[in-house]
Amino acid sequence: MAEIDTGAATLNRDGVLRQKQPDYYLLRIKAIAGDLTATQLACIALVAERYGRGAVHLSTRQGVEIHHVHKDNIESARRVLQSAGVQMGASGSRVRVIVACPGNATCKWGAIETKKIAKELDSRFFNLEVPYKFKMAVTGCSNNCTKANENDIGIRGATEPEWISSSCTDCGSCVRFCPAKAIERQEEGNGVEGYRYNVDRESCINCSICVKQCPAKSWIARRQGYTLFIGGTMGKIPRFATILKRIEENEENLYLLIEKAFTCYRTHGRKKERFGHMIDRIGVEKVREEILGES
Ligand code: SF4
Ligand code: SF4
Ligand code: SF4
Numbered sequence: 001m002a003e004i005d006t007g008a009a010t011l012n013r014d015g016v017l018r019q020k021q022p023d024y025y026l027l028r029i030k031a032i033a034g035d036l037t038a039t040q041l042a043c044i045a046l047v048a049e050r051y052g053r054g055a056v057h058l059s060t061r062q063g064v065e066i067h068h069v070h071k072d073n074i075e076s077a078r079r080v081l082q083s084a085g086v087q088m089g090a091s092g093s094r095v096r097v098i099v100a101c102p103g104n105a106t107c108k109w110g111a112i113e114t115k116k117i118a119k120e121l122d123s124r125f126f127n128l129e130v131p132y133k134f135k136m137a138v139t140g141c142s143n144n145c146t147k148a149n150e151n152d153i154g155i156r157g158a159t160e161p162e163w164i165s166s167s168c169t170d171c172g173s174c175v176r177f178c179p180a181k182a183i184e185r186q187e188e189g190n191g192v193e194g195y196r197y198n199v200d201r202e203s204c205i206n207c208s209i210c211v212k213q214c215p216a217k218s219w220i221a222r223r224q225g226y227t228l229f230i231g232g233t234m235g236k237i238p239r240f241a242t243i244l245k246r247i248e249e250n251e252e253n254l255y256l257l258i259e260k261a262f263t264c265y266r267t268h269g270r271k272k273e274r275f276g277h278m279i280d281r282i283g284v285e286k287v288r289e290e291i292l293g294e295s
Pocket of ligand 3: 161177178206208211
């Protein structure tokens, strides 16, 4: 059997982490958007039986970990996993596995193709070196099931609503069902000239509930796309993400913005400093300027 490099950095890069028990390691397996095939699951079960202790651990980032693999068995275990196309995850100061909810593949609220985006992000960024761990999440709508705003990069499906007066019956329901209290009824000309329903764009969370639930179809989707968050993190010093762009309609532009955010972090981030903490240190205006060209 080929000798494997058991240097911690090499193993971490390849998703193999040292356990506290001497000579034992865990194998971190990548499930992009949380998806694994039945064949891959069977292979993982086989490896867990043969080289672990017959069990797996499900990680908080939709991954599967096989614990208690002796160092002498790491290479064999990896080979079996590879044979079923099972890929290893990442650890250390690198881009981690991209998580995603099912999005519009199966969820009635899904506004975007979360799995497609997660796969694209995986192919462009996974396992690249950065100043510290770097996490990305894609979530299909404002229900935010994958917690986009707790990740270094978060993408959320978004709808920008617009009120059209023609069919509105003035029932007032939208004011009540808007979860962000962003809709307001406004009388025009002291009520003589009628009324209109306005959205406060800053408060609106682009959830599309008004569009879906207005009985008269008076709310329409003016624009659809992606809300892009940057700099979210949990851990020791939590920070909710900053909205970089409320709606980006073009998928390729979305990747370009993420690429620029990534470059910004690599340029300014200090070792062991999360992206969000770097943003707080150098100022969100500077970051916006670098990524969006805004000041
Ligand atoms: S975030 Fe939205 S689209 Fe994704 S699973 Fe939750 S409800 Fe469905
Ligand atoms: S729910 Fe629709 S019909 Fe009712 S007030 Fe709002 S826009 Fe008008
Ligand atoms: S999209 Fe959601 S948050 Fe925005 S106005 Fe409509 S219901 Fe309110």
